Amino acid sequence: MIEKIMDDFYRISVPLPKNPLKELNSYFIRGDESDLLIDLGFRMHACRDALESGLAELNSAPERRDILLTHLHADHSGLVNDFIAPGRRIFLSDIDLRYLLRIISGDTRAATHLRFTTEGFPDELLSRIEKTNLTKIYALGVDGARCQGLLDGEILNIGAYRLQTVLVPGHTPGNAMFWMEEQKTMITGDHVLFDITPNITAWVDVEDSLGDYIHSLKKGFDYPVEHSLPSHREPGNYHERVNDLIVHHEHRLEHVHNIIIDAPGLSAYEIASRMKWKIRSKSWDTFPPMQKWFAMGECLSHLDYLRLRKKIYRIQAEHAYIYYPHTPAE
Protein backbone atom coordinates (compact mmCIF):
# COMPACT_ATOMS: atom_id res chain seq x y z
CA MET A 1 0.00 0.00 0.00
CA ILE A 2 1.25 3.45 -0.96
CA GLU A 3 0.31 6.83 0.45
CA LYS A 4 1.38 10.17 -0.97
CA ILE A 5 2.57 12.42 1.86
CA MET A 6 3.90 15.42 -0.05
CA ASP A 7 5.09 16.04 -3.62
CA ASP A 8 7.55 13.28 -4.53
CA PHE A 9 7.35 11.92 -0.98
CA TYR A 10 5.55 8.62 -0.29
CA ARG A 11 4.92 6.09 2.44
CA ILE A 12 5.02 2.38 1.65
CA SER A 13 3.38 0.18 4.26
CA VAL A 14 5.46 -2.95 4.94
CA PRO A 15 3.75 -5.63 7.08
CA LEU A 16 5.70 -7.14 10.00
CA PRO A 17 4.08 -10.57 10.45
CA LYS A 18 3.64 -11.92 13.99
CA ASN A 19 5.10 -8.73 15.41
CA PRO A 20 3.30 -6.38 17.82
CA LEU A 21 4.54 -3.42 15.77
CA LYS A 22 2.26 -4.67 12.93
CA GLU A 23 3.87 -2.67 10.10
CA LEU A 24 6.84 -0.56 9.13
CA ASN A 25 6.45 2.81 7.43
CA SER A 26 9.02 2.87 4.67
CA TYR A 27 9.40 6.32 3.06
CA PHE A 28 10.40 7.01 -0.53
CA ILE A 29 11.60 10.39 -1.80
CA ARG A 30 12.00 11.04 -5.52
CA GLY A 31 14.95 13.32 -6.27
CA ASP A 32 16.55 14.80 -9.36
CA GLU A 33 19.53 12.55 -9.98
CA SER A 34 18.78 9.98 -7.31
CA ASP A 35 15.97 8.75 -5.08
CA LEU A 36 16.04 7.85 -1.40
CA LEU A 37 14.39 4.90 0.33
CA ILE A 38 14.15 5.23 4.11
CA ASP A 39 13.96 1.95 6.13
CA LEU A 40 12.98 -1.39 4.58
CA GLY A 41 11.72 -4.19 6.85
CA PHE A 42 12.88 -7.59 8.11
CA ARG A 43 14.67 -10.02 5.83
CA MET A 44 11.40 -11.91 5.33
CA HIS A 45 9.30 -12.73 2.27
CA ALA A 46 6.25 -10.74 3.40
CA CYS A 47 8.34 -7.58 3.85
CA ARG A 48 10.28 -8.05 0.63
CA ASP A 49 7.13 -8.59 -1.45
CA ALA A 50 5.32 -5.54 -0.05
CA LEU A 51 8.33 -3.27 -0.54
CA GLU A 52 8.97 -4.60 -4.02
CA SER A 53 5.42 -3.99 -5.19
CA GLY A 54 5.32 -0.55 -3.56
CA LEU A 55 8.52 0.49 -5.32
CA ALA A 56 7.27 -0.93 -8.63
CA GLU A 57 4.10 1.13 -8.31
CA LEU A 58 6.25 4.22 -7.80
CA ASN A 59 8.40 3.31 -10.83
CA SER A 60 11.48 3.39 -8.66
CA ALA A 61 14.59 2.34 -10.60
CA PRO A 62 17.17 0.50 -8.45
CA GLU A 63 20.10 2.20 -10.20
CA ARG A 64 18.85 5.62 -8.95
CA ARG A 65 18.12 4.52 -5.40
CA ASP A 66 20.15 5.19 -2.25
CA ILE A 67 19.05 3.86 1.13
CA LEU A 68 18.82 5.65 4.45
CA LEU A 69 18.38 3.76 7.74
CA THR A 70 17.07 5.61 10.78
CA HIS A 71 18.79 2.96 12.93
CA LEU A 72 20.33 -0.50 12.90
CA HIS A 73 17.31 -2.61 14.00
CA ALA A 74 16.50 -5.56 11.77
CA ASP A 75 12.94 -4.40 10.99
CA HIS A 76 14.57 -1.35 9.35
CA SER A 77 17.84 -2.74 7.98
CA GLY A 78 17.09 -6.40 7.23
CA LEU A 79 16.48 -6.00 3.50
CA VAL A 80 19.30 -3.61 2.52
CA ASN A 81 21.18 -6.22 0.52
CA ASP A 82 18.07 -7.00 -1.52
CA PHE A 83 17.32 -3.42 -2.51
CA ILE A 84 20.71 -1.83 -3.09
CA ALA A 85 22.06 -1.77 -6.65
CA PRO A 86 25.79 -1.73 -7.48
CA GLY A 87 27.36 1.67 -6.92
CA ARG A 88 24.54 3.01 -4.71
CA ARG A 89 25.05 4.03 -1.09
CA ILE A 90 23.57 3.07 2.27
CA PHE A 91 23.43 5.89 4.83
CA LEU A 92 23.01 5.53 8.58
CA SER A 93 24.49 7.19 11.62
CA ASP A 94 28.18 6.58 12.05
CA ILE A 95 27.61 5.05 15.52
CA ASP A 96 24.87 2.63 14.40
CA LEU A 97 26.89 1.68 11.32
CA ARG A 98 29.80 0.55 13.49
CA TYR A 99 27.46 -1.19 15.92
CA LEU A 100 25.52 -2.96 13.14
CA LEU A 101 28.74 -4.34 11.68
CA ARG A 102 29.67 -5.59 15.17
CA ILE A 103 26.28 -7.32 15.59
CA ILE A 104 26.49 -8.94 12.18
CA SER A 105 30.04 -10.17 12.77
CA GLY A 106 28.87 -11.70 16.07
CA ASP A 107 31.19 -9.46 18.08
CA THR A 108 28.54 -8.39 20.65
CA ARG A 109 26.93 -11.81 21.07
CA ALA A 110 29.04 -13.23 23.89
CA ALA A 111 28.93 -10.02 25.93
CA THR A 112 25.14 -9.69 25.51
CA HIS A 113 24.70 -13.31 26.52
CA LEU A 114 26.88 -12.79 29.60
CA ARG A 115 25.03 -9.62 30.62
CA PHE A 116 21.68 -11.41 30.49
CA THR A 117 22.79 -14.59 32.29
CA THR A 118 24.66 -12.73 35.05
CA GLU A 119 21.43 -10.79 35.63
CA GLY A 120 19.46 -14.02 36.09
CA PHE A 121 18.02 -14.72 32.61
CA PRO A 122 17.83 -18.53 32.16
CA ASP A 123 20.70 -19.76 30.01
CA GLU A 124 18.63 -22.33 28.15
CA LEU A 125 15.94 -19.79 27.19
CA LEU A 126 18.58 -17.34 26.00
CA SER A 127 20.32 -19.87 23.76
CA ARG A 128 16.99 -20.70 22.14
CA ILE A 129 16.27 -17.03 21.38
CA GLU A 130 19.75 -16.38 20.01
CA LYS A 131 19.50 -19.26 17.57
CA THR A 132 16.28 -18.06 15.94
CA ASN A 133 16.71 -14.31 16.11
CA LEU A 134 19.88 -12.86 14.61
CA THR A 135 20.61 -15.11 11.66
CA LYS A 136 17.07 -14.89 10.32
CA ILE A 137 16.14 -11.26 10.22
CA TYR A 138 19.32 -9.21 9.86
CA ALA A 139 20.91 -8.61 6.49
CA LEU A 140 23.96 -10.71 7.15
CA GLY A 141 26.95 -9.81 5.04
CA VAL A 142 26.22 -6.09 4.73
CA ASP A 143 29.19 -4.58 2.97
CA GLY A 144 30.53 -1.85 5.26
CA ALA A 145 32.37 -0.25 2.35
CA ARG A 146 29.04 0.67 0.72
CA CYS A 147 27.75 2.28 3.88
CA GLN A 148 28.30 5.90 4.71
CA GLY A 149 28.17 6.92 8.36
CA LEU A 150 26.33 10.17 9.13
CA LEU A 151 27.31 12.58 11.90
CA ASP A 152 24.97 14.70 14.00
CA GLY A 153 23.80 17.66 11.89
CA GLU A 154 24.92 16.18 8.57
CA ILE A 155 22.65 17.04 5.60
CA LEU A 156 21.28 14.84 2.81
CA ASN A 157 19.73 16.69 -0.17
CA ILE A 158 17.12 14.78 -2.21
CA GLY A 159 15.26 16.86 -4.82
CA ALA A 160 13.26 19.51 -2.97
CA TYR A 161 14.04 18.00 0.42
CA ARG A 162 16.86 18.71 2.83
CA LEU A 163 17.22 16.11 5.57
CA GLN A 164 19.27 17.06 8.60
CA THR A 165 20.58 14.25 10.80
CA VAL A 166 19.51 14.61 14.44
CA LEU A 167 21.42 12.07 16.50
CA VAL A 168 19.16 10.77 19.29
CA PRO A 169 20.89 7.81 21.01
CA GLY A 170 18.78 5.65 23.32
CA HIS A 171 16.55 3.27 21.33
CA THR A 172 19.80 2.20 19.64
CA PRO A 173 23.32 3.49 20.39
CA GLY A 174 23.31 5.74 17.31
CA ASN A 175 19.59 6.19 16.61
CA ALA A 176 18.78 9.16 14.37
CA MET A 177 15.85 11.35 13.35
CA PHE A 178 15.84 13.47 10.18
CA TRP A 179 14.63 17.05 10.28
CA MET A 180 13.19 18.87 7.27
CA GLU A 181 13.13 22.47 8.38
CA GLU A 182 11.23 23.93 5.42
CA GLN A 183 8.40 21.41 5.81
CA LYS A 184 8.55 21.56 9.65
CA THR A 185 8.55 17.79 9.44
CA MET A 186 10.52 15.30 11.53
CA ILE A 187 11.17 11.75 10.37
CA THR A 188 11.16 10.32 13.89
CA GLY A 189 12.13 6.69 13.17
CA ASP A 190 11.52 4.73 16.37
CA HIS A 191 12.68 7.53 18.66
CA VAL A 192 9.16 8.93 18.97
CA LEU A 193 6.27 6.55 18.25
CA PHE A 194 2.70 7.53 19.01
CA ASP A 195 0.55 4.59 20.04
CA ILE A 196 3.36 2.30 21.15
CA THR A 197 6.29 3.00 23.45
CA PRO A 198 9.75 2.64 21.90
CA ASN A 199 11.70 -0.20 23.51
CA ILE A 200 14.74 0.95 25.48
CA THR A 201 17.12 -1.88 26.26
CA ALA A 202 20.60 -2.31 27.73
CA TRP A 203 23.31 -2.45 25.03
CA VAL A 204 26.79 -3.88 25.39
CA ASP A 205 29.28 -1.01 25.83
CA VAL A 206 26.51 1.53 26.46
CA GLU A 207 26.48 2.54 30.10
CA ASP A 208 23.13 4.32 30.38
CA SER A 209 20.81 3.82 27.40
CA LEU A 210 17.72 5.07 29.25
CA GLY A 211 19.61 8.17 30.40
CA ASP A 212 20.70 8.69 26.78
CA TYR A 213 17.11 8.24 25.59
CA ILE A 214 15.65 10.77 28.03
CA HIS A 215 18.42 13.21 27.15
CA SER A 216 17.63 12.70 23.45
CA LEU A 217 13.90 13.28 24.04
CA LYS A 218 14.75 16.64 25.62
CA LYS A 219 17.17 17.51 22.81
CA GLY A 220 14.54 16.69 20.14
CA PHE A 221 11.84 18.67 21.92
CA ASP A 222 13.37 21.99 20.85
CA TYR A 223 12.62 21.49 17.13
CA PRO A 224 9.48 23.32 15.92
CA VAL A 225 7.95 20.08 14.60
CA GLU A 226 4.49 20.41 13.05
CA HIS A 227 4.37 17.05 11.26
CA SER A 228 5.96 13.81 12.32
CA LEU A 229 6.70 10.72 10.28
CA PRO A 230 7.19 7.72 12.61
CA SER A 231 8.48 4.30 11.54
CA HIS A 232 5.49 2.43 12.93
CA ARG A 233 1.75 3.14 13.01
CA GLU A 234 0.19 6.62 12.87
CA PRO A 235 1.73 10.06 13.42
CA GLY A 236 0.51 12.35 16.21
CA ASN A 237 1.29 15.49 18.19
CA TYR A 238 5.08 15.43 18.50
CA HIS A 239 5.70 17.70 21.50
CA GLU A 240 2.85 16.22 23.51
CA ARG A 241 4.16 12.75 22.84
CA VAL A 242 7.75 13.62 23.79
CA ASN A 243 6.50 14.92 27.14
CA ASP A 244 4.35 11.79 27.62
CA LEU A 245 7.35 9.55 26.95
CA ILE A 246 9.47 11.39 29.53
CA VAL A 247 6.69 11.04 32.11
CA HIS A 248 6.20 7.37 31.17
CA HIS A 249 9.83 6.57 31.99
CA GLU A 250 9.72 8.58 35.22
CA HIS A 251 6.79 6.40 36.32
CA ARG A 252 8.51 3.26 35.13
CA LEU A 253 11.65 4.17 37.11
CA GLU A 254 9.57 4.74 40.22
CA HIS A 255 7.80 1.41 39.65
CA VAL A 256 11.13 -0.48 39.40
CA HIS A 257 12.56 1.38 42.40
CA ASN A 258 9.49 0.45 44.47
CA ILE A 259 9.79 -3.23 43.56
CA ILE A 260 13.36 -3.18 44.92
CA ILE A 261 12.33 -1.30 48.08
CA ASP A 262 9.48 -3.78 48.70
CA ALA A 263 11.51 -6.89 47.95
CA PRO A 264 15.25 -6.28 48.29
CA GLY A 265 17.59 -8.97 47.00
CA LEU A 266 15.92 -9.85 43.68
CA SER A 267 17.76 -10.44 40.41
CA ALA A 268 16.95 -8.33 37.35
CA TYR A 269 15.09 -11.30 35.86
CA GLU A 270 12.94 -11.56 38.98
CA ILE A 271 12.34 -7.80 38.96
CA ALA A 272 11.27 -7.99 35.29
CA SER A 273 8.80 -10.74 36.19
CA ARG A 274 7.21 -8.44 38.79
CA MET A 275 6.93 -5.39 36.52
CA LYS A 276 3.65 -4.49 34.83
CA TRP A 277 3.67 -5.27 31.10
CA LYS A 278 1.19 -4.38 28.38
CA ILE A 279 1.01 -7.80 26.80
CA ARG A 280 -1.88 -10.18 26.37
CA SER A 281 -0.54 -12.95 28.56
CA LYS A 282 -1.92 -14.30 31.82
CA SER A 283 1.34 -14.36 33.72
CA TRP A 284 5.11 -14.01 33.34
CA ASP A 285 5.39 -17.78 32.93
CA THR A 286 3.28 -17.69 29.77
CA PHE A 287 5.17 -14.77 28.16
CA PRO A 288 6.67 -15.85 24.82
CA PRO A 289 10.49 -16.17 25.21
CA MET A 290 11.18 -13.24 22.88
CA GLN A 291 8.87 -10.98 24.90
CA LYS A 292 10.71 -12.01 28.06
CA TRP A 293 13.94 -11.01 26.36
CA PHE A 294 12.54 -7.54 25.47
CA ALA A 295 11.13 -7.15 28.99
CA MET A 296 14.46 -8.09 30.54
CA GLY A 297 16.32 -5.59 28.35
CA GLU A 298 13.92 -2.83 29.30
CA CYS A 299 14.18 -3.75 32.97
CA LEU A 300 18.00 -3.64 32.76
CA SER A 301 18.02 -0.18 31.18
CA HIS A 302 15.94 1.09 34.09
CA LEU A 303 18.15 -0.66 36.65
CA ASP A 304 21.29 0.82 35.05
CA TYR A 305 19.72 4.27 35.22
CA LEU A 306 18.83 3.92 38.92
CA ARG A 307 22.19 2.36 39.80
CA LEU A 308 24.22 5.09 38.08
CA ARG A 309 22.23 7.68 40.02
CA LYS A 310 22.86 5.86 43.32
CA LYS A 311 19.21 5.01 43.98
CA ILE A 312 20.02 1.30 44.06
CA TYR A 313 23.08 -0.96 44.10
CA ARG A 314 23.73 -4.56 43.18
CA ILE A 315 25.89 -7.28 44.64
CA GLN A 316 26.98 -10.54 43.09
CA ALA A 317 25.10 -13.48 44.56
CA GLU A 318 25.76 -17.06 43.65
CA HIS A 319 23.33 -17.26 40.72
CA ALA A 320 23.17 -13.61 39.60
CA TYR A 321 23.49 -9.97 40.61
CA ILE A 322 20.84 -8.99 43.13
CA TYR A 323 19.55 -5.49 43.77
CA TYR A 324 19.06 -3.39 46.91
CA PRO A 325 17.83 0.14 47.52
CA HIS A 326 20.26 2.73 48.89
CA THR A 327 18.88 3.83 52.22
CA PRO A 328 19.18 7.57 52.97
CA ALA A 329 21.80 6.82 55.66
CA GLU A 330 24.17 5.24 53.13
Ligand SMILES: [Zn+2]
Ligand atom coordinates in the same frame (compact mmCIF):
# COMPACT_ATOMS: atom_id res chain seq x y z
ZN1 LIG B 1 13.75 0.03 16.32
